Amino acid sequence: MRLRGDEQGRALLDALLEGRSEPGLAARAASGLGLPERGRYAVAVVRAGEGGPVCAALEAEGVRCFLRGRGDRETVVVALGDRDTESLTALLARCPGPGGIGPVADGLTGLGAACRLAEVALLTCPPGTAGIVRLEERLPAALVVSQPELAARLVADVFGPLLALDPADRALLVRTLEAWLESGGSAGRAAGRLYCHRNTVLNRLRRLERLTSRSLSQPRELTEMTLALEAFTLTTPQP
Structure with a gap:
């Protein structure tokens, strides 16, 4: 039953990442995953195969995160707590990239926009480069690739x-x-x-x-x- 509940929670999380706005969706995801509905979250999008090391690095520092596969990319949802995205970038500095981090989402309902902008941040990484960048650091390039x-x-x-x-x-x-x-x-x-x-x-x-x-x-x-x-x-x- 717990496994089934986890699967349902992750399915709801996927729906939030896709930007769906069904009534009660965020509340159900919060309940299913044991997350605060109105907490602070960040979304990182990395090339497929790199999300695992990213999650491992975060969990080693006591940061709760969820890894979701999305085509040729992997999405990492991070429960920030009182951390900021600068400290999150520092935690991820030793991880393989490339990857992009979107702006902080104030609550689970903001995950869709944060995910979309994290994907844009990833696109600002030139071919052959590594590292994970924040959207705020790459706004001119983000305008170009958009x-x-x-x-x-x-x-x-x-x-x-x-x-x-x-x-x-x-x-x-x-x-x-x-x-x-x-x-x-x-x-x-x-x-x-x-x-x-x-x-x-x-x-x-x-x-x-x-x-x-x-x-x-x-x-x-x-x-x-x-x-x-x-x-x-x-x-x-x-x-």
């Missing part, structure tokens, strides 16, 4: 001339822009990351400005370049 058609148009409009370059040449300019942005707009620090001279970085950036017809010193055009870079990195197959 609108793939617009992302493709953005790449074509801003980076169109780059796409015609030799792949190695294109990759060099893109990596230079990434390093410059990661260095807070400092050519000197970017040069340190790239193991080249500061003037080399400046020359590459000027060439990038000529190719894109955009200036990195103009805030609006810099925003376009930054979002186009996110879209290019996340949606364009890399050599």
Whole structure:
């Protein structure tokens, strides 16, 4: 009977993760799983096969969680208690990824939205990367991956001339822009990351400005370049 009750509770949890809004659904799930209906919860979505290690790491720290398989991804529902998502990310730092964590859900009825946004956070992880990211850390990239058609148009409009370059040449300019942005707009620090001279970085950036017809010193055009870079990195197959 207890096993049957657990199965029913997990079926109700699945319904909440799917965003259903049937009357009394959250109360029945809370009763079936022994969870507070209005507690604080987080949802992490990871690639299939990685959810088990995630749950093991959380349970080792006394955190209650539930693992649910959803196609090629696994969903981990975490009862946060008084923890925040930053501390949850720290607990998961040693787990294989990639994975995404949605915003805190205030109650079981918020699990559907938290799950959907955790899936978006996962999509912001570039191919071949590991680690688990919070949606709040990846909002610009989340906007890009949420609108793939617009992302493709953005790449074509801003980076169109780059796409015609030799792949190695294109990759060099893109990596230079990434390093410059990661260095807070400092050519000197970017040069340190790239193991080249500061003037080399400046020359590459000027060439990038000529190719894109955009200036990195103009805030609006810099925003376009930054979002186009996110879209290019996340949606364009890399050599």
